[in-house]
Amino acid sequence: MINELDGLTVLRFTKAFRSGGGIEQYLDDLDFMLLKRNEVKIIRTYLENDSKIRESITREKGQGILVEIPCPFSIGKQSDSIFNVSRFNKTKLSSKGHFPRPGLYRIKNAAEQLKKIHEQYKVDLLVMHYLGTIDSLEIMEEAKSLSIPSIFINHFSNSYFNNTSLRDQLYYFSGIAGVSGIGVPGRLKREFCNLSDGIDMEVFNPAHARPPEIETDIPIIFYPARILRVKGQHDVVRAYAALKSEGLLARIVFAGRTDSAEYEAELRRSVSENGLTDHVLFIGQLNQEQVRNWYGVSSVMAFPTYHREGLGRILIEAQAMKVPVVAYRIGGTPEGIVHEKTGFLVRKGDIKTFTDRLRELLTDEKMRKNMGEEGRKFVRNNFSLEALADRHEQYYAMILNNARKKTP
Incomplete structure (x- = not known):
């Protein structure tokens, strides 16, 4: 035809x-x-x-x-x-x-x-x-x-x-x-x-990920998004500061183009003031394969955006890579995640619940694995x-x- x-x-x-x-x-x-x-x-x-x-x-x-x-x-x-x-x-x-x-x-x-x-x-x-x-x-x-x-x-x-x-x-x-x-x-x-x-399910295939050179002895919270206030990176910092005070160690990795140098400077000050400098990485803009490789070593993907997202492409990328997601319920994000099956949806700005959901995933390997498997099935069937x-x-x-x- x-x-x-x-x-x-x-x-x-x-x-x-x-x-x-x-x-x-x-x-x-x-x-x-x-x-x-x-x-x-x-x-x-x-x-x-x-x-x-x-x-x-x-x-x-x-x-x-x-x-x-x-x-x-x-x-x-x-x-x-x-x-x-x-x-x-x-x-x-x-x-x-x-x-x-x-x-x-x-x-x-x-x-x-x-x-x-x-x-x-x-x-x-x-x-x-x-x-x-x-x-x-x-x-x-x-x-x-x-x-x-x-x-x-x-x-x-x-x-x-x-x-x-x-x-x-x-x-x-x-x-x-x-x-x-x-x-x-x-x-x-x-x-x-x-x-x-x-998305291309072969590009975002866990079997094709090549781990970046980083110590992976502690869980990684990955957030690949432009550095911009409405993307909510500050909420990831606030949540992890609370978790670290409980003795839960992890590493935050922010990846993305800096669209606001002022906001990035403010974010870095917050990281320093909370004593998180050794636990937070800013790795800049990545290509698609590099993003995939970071998903491959991540335990959870955070998506606390305040932006009026259409769907949030990184939602489906992460799930295709078997990485569960904790995201704010905003715009079209509910179409890109199955709540409590492939990740968690949280009311926008609810830092306490956002922190609680991160804690659940970071401390429960079985939950992460089950959600990861369901997430890839969900993306394959829908995206x-x-x-x-x-x-x-x-x-x-x-x-x-x-x-x-x-x-x-």
Whole structure:
């Protein structure tokens, strides 16, 4: 059977960098599989302010072609108004909206970027991976003028759909989707598509892990996430300080890109003040294989995020590696864990219960092993990379078919 994406050009507008975060890895894995299975051209923008990097990179991958295009960006303020209604003459758009956090990065000359890309590649489908900012509005206005069908994929909590600035831009889209089905507003439930997430089960296979050079005589609490206040690393420090005072020894390993140097400095001070310097490692940004290797020596993965996560990719990575998880119940995280079977869900900010759950896992090897086995089964049955690609292929094809039917 000929795949319905063969011969098409799909453009992804993102506010991601080339590497370093969950969305970046999601897109890398997804596009790898789509290109492996389809003769499709995927164009992906990424944030880049290095003036020396202005040329696109084109590579053959699988049956298709991947084009990566750097986009210069500026950094706005949280309080900046998103819309200048008089400029866009859209009375239905609110002038009271503010940048959601992803909107702090603003792609420069966004509409012109889309126009140039379309002139060069003839885009069949636009997939937006962010929304609710001035530049996203510019892109959607241009896409509408060029008659390009478009999809919005939300990578964060579905509570974002209640943001006025985001909600007002949804009417431009042919399709609305996300990575979690939790908390979808009633007005969107009929048209919303849950594309979920997926990982490569062979990459995240405990048998393939190569232990990093570290003493493993005490349990490791691993947290691979950007160093940013909303990611909640301080709660891991607070919890372990309490456990250490009881005589329970472990090692915390924080891995991830530093997005806030100020917060990292504050976190390191807290580590020092609590007498934990010899028990906490900051190892920076890792590639996918390095992350896997650290899962391979970890006893538990902590995920006390305050961020409005869509699903939390590291949840499924850890469980695929047979590492039980203790996570805050926020956004789409309940879809990524089976409470008391593959790990524990804790009310956001409940440090006492978070500490108690860590203690249970760190002191009960049998529980860790049982949860680890169940976790890998859970991920295999629900979050394979093949299933993720299936969902995207089917959804893109449906949107394009619907658009063709509407074309005179």
